[in-house]
Amino acid sequence: xxxxxxxxxxxxxxxxxxxxxxxxxxxxxxxxADSGVDIIEIGFRFLKENANLGAFAFSPDQHLSQLSIxxxxxxxxxxxxxxxxxxxxxxxxxxxxxxxSQNHSPVDIVRIATRIDELDVCHHIANILNRxxxxxxxxxMQIDSIEDTDLYLAIKSIKNxxxxxxxxxxxxxxxxxxxxxxxxxxLIQSEWEQDIxxxxxxxxxHALANTISAxxxxxxxxxxxxxxxxxxxxxxxxxxxxxxxxDMGLSQYHPDSIFxxxxxxxxxxxxxxxxxxxxxxxxxxxxxxxxxxxxxMLEDGRYDIGQILxxxxxxxxxxxxxxxxxxxxxxxxxxxxxxxxxxxxxNWAKNKEVLVIGSGPSSTKYxxxxxxxxxxQRPIVLCLNINRNIPRDLVDVYIACHETRIAIExxxxxxxxxxxxxxMGRMPDEIQTFLSEVPVLxxxxxxxxxxxxxxxxxxxxxxxxxxxxxCLLSVSGATKVALTGVxxxxxxxxKQQEMITExxxxxxxxxxxxxxxxxxxxSYPIKEKLIS
Numbered sequence: 001x002x003x004x005x006x007x008x009x010x011x012x013x014x015x016x017x018x019x020x021x022x023x024x025x026x027x028x029x030x031x032x033a034d035s036g037v038d039i040i041e042i043g044f045r046f047l048k049e050n051a052n053l054g055a056f057a058f059s060p061d062q063h064l065s066q067l068s069i070x071x072x073x074x075x076x077x078x079x080x081x082x083x084x085x086x087x088x089x090x091x092x093x094x095x096x097x098x099x100x101s102q103n104h105s106p107v108d109i110v111r112i113a114t115r116i117d118e119l120d121v122c123h124h125i126a127n128i129l130n131r132x133x134x135x136x137x138x139x140x141m142q143i144d145s146i147e148d149t150d151l152y153l154a155i156k157s158i159k160n161x162x163x164x165x166x167x168x169x170x171x172x173x174x175x176x177x178x179x180x181x182x183x184x185x186x187l188i189q190s191e192w193e194q195d196i197x198x199x200x201x202x203x204x205x206h207a208l209a210n211t212i213s214a215x216x217x218x219x220x221x222x223x224x225x226x227x228x229x230x231x232x233x234x235x236x237x238x239x240x241x242x243x244x245x246x247d248m249g250l251s252q253y254h255p256d257s258i259f260x261x262x263x264x265x266x267x268x269x270x271x272x273x274x275x276x277x278x279x280x281x282x283x284x285x286x287x288x289x290x291x292x293x294x295x296x297m298l299e300d301g302r303y304d305i306g307q308i309l310x311x312x313x314x315x316x317x318x319x320x321x322x323x324x325x326x327x328x329x330x331x332x333x334x335x336x337x338x339x340x341x342x343x344x345x346x347n348w349a350k351n352k353e354v355l356v357i358g359s360g361p362s363s364t365k366y367x368x369x370x371x372x373x374x375x376x377q378r379p380i381v382l383c384l385n386i387n388r389n390i391p392r393d394l395v396d397v398y399i400a401c402h403e404t405r406i407a408i409e410x411x412x413x414x415x416x417x418x419x420x421x422x423x424m425g426r427m428p429d430e431i432q433t434f435l436s437e438v439p440v441l442x443x444x445x446x447x448x449x450x451x452x453x454x455x456x457x458x459x460x461x462x463x464x465x466x467x468x469x470x471c472l473l474s475v476s477g478a479t480k481v482a483l484t485g486v487x488x489x490x491x492x493x494x495k496q497q498e499m500i501t502e503x504x505x506x507x508x509x510x511x512x513x514x515x516x517x518x519x520x521x522x523s524y525p526i527k528e529k530l531i532s
Contacts, residue, residue, distance in 0.1 A: 001220060002215065002220055002221075002222070002245070002250060003038045003039060003195075003197075003220060003221045003222075004036075004037045004038050004039070004221075004222055004223075004224065004238075004241070004242070004245070004253070005037070005038065005039040005040070005041055005076065005197075005221060005222070005223050005224075006032050006037045006039070006040050006041070006223075006224060006225060006226070006238055007040075007041035007076075007078075007199075007223050007224075007225055007230075007235070008028065008225040008226045008229050008230075008238070008266075009025070009028070009040075009041075009042055009043050009056045010041045010042065010043045010044055010056065010077075010078055011041075011225055011229065011230035011231060011234075011235060012225055012226075012229035012230055012269075012275075013043065013044070013054065013056050013057060014230065014231035014232075014295070015229065015231075015269075015273040015275055015295075016054070016269070016273065017052065017053050017054055017057070017494065018043060018044070018053050018054035018055065018056040018057035019053075019054030019055075019056075019494075020054065020056060024265050025067065026067075026068060027261060027265060028226070028261060028265075029067060029068060029069055029070075029073075030068075031257050031258045031260070031261045032073070032257075032258065033069075033070045033072070033073050034254060034257035034258075035238075035242060035253060035254050035255065035257040035258050036242075036252045036253040036254050036257075037073075037238070037242075037253070038073075038074060039073070039074040039075070039076050039108075039109065040069070040073055040074070040075055040076065041076040041077065041078060041109075041111065041223075042056065042059050042064060042067075042075055042076065042077060042107075043055070043056030043057060043058070043059035043077060043078075044056070044057050044058065044059065044077065044078050044079070044080070045058055045059055045077045045078070045079050045098045045099070045110075046058055046079075046080070046083065047079075047083040047084065047094060047097070047098060048083070052494050052495075052498055058098075059077045059107075060098075061100055061104070061105045061106060061107065064105075064106045064107065065106055069106065074108045074109060075106050075107050075108055075109070076107065076108065076109035076110065076111055076137070077107050077109075077110055077111070078110075078111045078112075078113055078139070079098075079110060079111075079112055079113070079125070080112075080113050080114075081112055081113065081114035081115070081118040081119075081121055081122050081125065082114075082115070082118060084121050084125060085118055085121050087121075088121065088124065091121070091124050091125065091128065092128050095125065095128050095129065095132075099129070099132055099134070100132075101132050101133055102132055102133030102134045103133055107134065108134070108135055109134065109135045109136075109137060110129050110134045110135070110136055110137070111136075111137040111138070111139050111168065112125055112126065112136065112137070112138050112139060113139045113141060113170075114138065114139065114140060114141065115140075115141055115142060116140065116142075116146055116150060116151075116154055119154060119157065119158070122138060123158075123161050123163075126138070126161060126163040126164055127161075127163055129163075130163045135165050136163060136164055136165060137164070137165060137166040137167075137168055137197065137221075138158060138164045138166070138167055138168060139168040139169075139170055139197075139199060140154070140167070140168065140169050140170065141170045141172045142170070142172045142173070143169040143170060143171060143172070143176075143184055144171060144172075144173065144175055144176050144180065145173075145288075148187055151184075151187060151188075152187060152190070152191060155167065155187075155188055155191045155192050156191050158192075159191060159192060159193075164194075165194065165195065166194065166195040166196070166197050166220075166221050167188060167192050167194065167195070167196055167197070168196070168197035168198065168199055168221065168223075169184060169188070169196075169197075169198060169199070170198075170199040170200075170201070171198075171199070171200050171201050171207075171210065172201065173201065173203060173284070173285050173288060173289075173290070173291065174200070174201035174202055174203025174204055174206070174207065174232070174233055174281065174285045174291070175203065175204065175285040175286065175288070176200075176206065176210055177204075177206060177210070178206070178209055178210060178213035181198070181200075181210045181213045181214050181217065182213055182214075182216075182217045185198075185214055185217035185218060185219055186217065189218060195220045195221055196214075196218065196219045196220065196221070197219060197220070197221030197222065197223070198210070198211060198214040198219050198221070198222055198223065199223040199235070200214075200223070200235060200236050201230070201231075201232065201233060201234070201235060201291070202228055202233045202234050202235060202236065202237075202276070202277045202281075203232060203233040203277060203281040203282060203284060203285035203291060204277070204281075204282050204285045204286075205277045205282070207228065207234075207235055207236035207237075208236045208237060208240050208241060208244065210236075211223075211224070211236045211241060212244055215248075222236070222241070223235060223236065224236040224237060224238035224241045225237070225238055226238050226239065226258060226261060226262050226266045227239070227262050227266040227267065227269075227270055227276075228275065228276060229266060229269065229270070229273075229275055230275065231291065231292065231295065232275070232281055232284075232291025232292065232294060232295050233275065233276060233277045233278065233281035233291060233294075234275045234276055234277070237262075238258060238262075239255055239258050239259060239262045242254070242255035242258070243255045273299075274298060275295075280294045280297075280298070280308055280309075280312065281294055283309075283312050284312065287312065287315065289312060289315045292404070293311070293315065293404075293407070293408055294308070294312075296404060296405075296408065297311060297408060311408055311409075311411070337423055337425045337426035337444065337445050337446045337447060338423075338425035338426075338444050338445075338446055338457065339444045339445065339446035339452075339454065339456070339457035339458060339459050340425075340444045340454075340456045340457050341423060341424065341425065341441075341442035341443045341444035341445075341456050341457045342424070342442040342456075343421075343441040343442045343443055343456070344455040344456050345443055345455055345456075345472045345473075345475050345476045346455040346475060346476070346477070347476070347477045348476040348477070349380050349473065349476040349477055349478035350476070350477030350478075351477060351479055352379065352380055352477075352478055352479065353377060353378075353379040353380070353478065353479065353480040353481070353482065354379055354380045354381075354382055354473055354476070354478045354480070354481050354482070355370075355373070355374065355377075355379040355380070355381050355382065355481075355482045355483075355484065355519075356382050356384065356466070356469055356470075356473075356481060356482070356483050356484070356486070357370070357381065357382070357383045357384065357387060357390055357395070357484055357485050358384045358387075358466065358483065358484065358485030358486040358487070359384060359385060359387050359389075359485055360485040360486055360487030360488075360520075360522075361485075361487060362484060362485055362487050362520035362521060362522075363387065363389060363390060363484050363485030363520070364389045364485075365520075366484065366520050366531065367389070367390070369531045370394075370484055370519075370520075370531070371391075371394060372531075373482075373519060373531050374394055377482075379480075379482065380396050380397070380478075381394055381395050381396045381397070382395075382396065382397050382398075382399055382421075382469060382473075383395045383397070383398045383399070384399060384400070384465045384466060384469060384485075385398070385399075385400050385402075385405060385409070385465060386398065386400075386409050386412050386413070386416070387485070392416060392417070392418065395418060396418070396419075397418060397419045397420070397421060397441070398413075398416060398418055398419070398420045398421070399420070399421040399422075399465060399468065399469050399472070400420065400421075400422055400465055401422065401423050401426070401445050401463045401464075401465050401468040402463045402464075402465060403426055403427065403431070403463065405465075406422065406427070406431060407431055410431060410434045410435060411434070413435060413438045414437055414438060416438070418439075419439045419440070419441055420435075420438055420439065420440050420441070421440075421441045421443050421472065422435070422440050422441070422442065422443070423442070423443060423444050423445030423457065423468075424440060424442040425442070425444050425445070425446075425457075426445055426463075443456065443457055443458075443468075443472050444456055444457020444458070445457060445458060445459075445460065445463065445468060446458075446459045446460075447459075447460060447461065447462070447463065448460075448461065449461050451467075451471070451505050451506065451509050452471075452509070453471035453472070453474050453475050453509075453510060454475060455475050458471035458472065460502075462498075462502070464499070464502060466486060466499070466502075467502050467503075467506060470506055470516075471506070471510075473514065474506075474510040474513045474514065475513075478514050479514055479515065480514060480515045480517075481514050481515070481516050481517075482517060482518070482519050482529070483516070483517070483518045483519065483520075483522065483526065484518065484519050484520045485520065486518060486522055486524065486526075487520070487521065487522055487523065488522050488523030488524045489523070491523075496523065499524060500524060500525060503524055503525065503526070504525075517529045518530075519531045
């Protein structure tokens with residue numbers, strides 16, 4: 001029997017930080033219920049709280065209980081195995097912190113997303129969730145990068161756990177074709193006697209075809225999302241999948257119920273966030289490049305076609321076909337780093353003014369006046385990240401701290417011919433190798449729930465380059481710090497409040513160490529001395 005899971009709010013949340021309008025959610029649930037879809041994977045349950053993420057990043061029972069979900073529609077949530085790695089000594093406590101007993105929860109199913117090297121912790125997680133009364137599905141990611149022998153042995157081991165109801169496999173890079181799907185399903189069936197599911201990505205435009213091929217091969221659980229909304233290029237489109245299923249004689253599905261939703265509300269979201277298959281995602285699939293790199297470059301808005309293609313070309317040549325960029329991203333995102341770098345910022349700007357140039361529109365709009373300001377005041381000029389709109393001869397030093405941003409731009413650093421301040425302790429070996437010819441000033445950065453600054457490094461709760469810069473400058477001996485291109489966001493943008501909070505924290509911690517002001521307009525609570 002075929003089961004269709006819609007995971008729009010879960011996978012689509014990568015684009016809007018899991019913040020969906022309440023009226024949209026109500027319309028979505030009603031349409032999905034009418035369409036005959038069996039299960040809604042309503043969101044994630046991230047282990048760590050993050051105020052910048054919306055409700056569907058955590059999907060708490062209290063929130064789900066307030067939604068008008070028909071009783072016939074089963075509710076699933078997803079957890080990431082990597083969140084629990086290293087917590088084995090108190091694994092039950094960690095799970096208890098985000099899950100109630102199933103008989104006190106609207107959630108029926110928990111799906112565990114895992115890489116093959118995280119299966120040991122999945123075994124224990126599944127045991128606990130089974131005891132709590134949940135149905136447990138396992139979603140093995142990056143299936144196309146796993147050797148057949150390793151996959152067979154993994155399935156054999158999982159079978160012996162006796163706690164997984166459905167074994168899912170995910171084409172994480174969207175690189176598989178129909179023949180690949182059939183081969184993987186046949187291999188799984190050689191050892192796995194229970195239900196199998198597929199989660200297909202659309203990097204090469206094959207998600208729907210691969211899903212249908214999987215059904216033909218014997219898969220009984222399939223995923224899709226409205227208009228394919230999901231990380232990177234997205235997933236199989238639910239509206240198209242249901243049409244195909246009806247054409248196959250599965251008359252219990254009613255695609256007409258979701259057509260208005262797809263054509264109106266989600267078309268508007270797609271116009272805003274621009275997910276979907278493209279040449280960029282196709283190339284990322286061909287070369288084994290994680291789609292998050294493509295998504296971040298497209299969302300950033302500062303990269304033109306040539307820059308994105310250049311980054312793809314660099315990534316495919318610098319990283320071997322056996323290397324998993326998802327592993328790199330996960331390593332980066334979980335690394336806490338070190339607040340003791342090899343370079344000391346003590347007295348680096350003693351008794352001097354520093355001009356910090358951000359990437360906001362004002363840095364371009366007022367470039368002529370900024371250039372004159374630099375010529376008149378002779379400050380040390382510190383550029384946040386790589387800003388192609390600022391002539392290199394105006395910049396003394398570049399500074400960056402966000403690992404993914406650095407990984408995207410690493411090839412550009414060789415061309416700067418200027419020092420770059422980076423927290424090398426947070427860079428994996430591969431990135432350090434790429435930067436070996438760059439004059440790096442290693443100012444440390446550790447991520448923790450506090451703020452502090454020392455001569456060799458600082459501690460922040462997020463890798464925000466402006467805050468990294470201000471912490472460094474607070475120990476540098478600078479007397480004045482001027483800002484330009486630090487324009488801020490609209491009031492309703494979550495990043496605006498995030499930065500205001502960080503700036504207030506900095507002001508309380510070391511705001512008296514230098515005079516801070518903006519020389520171009522900003523929406524942040526910063527004193528302005530606007531250049532005329």
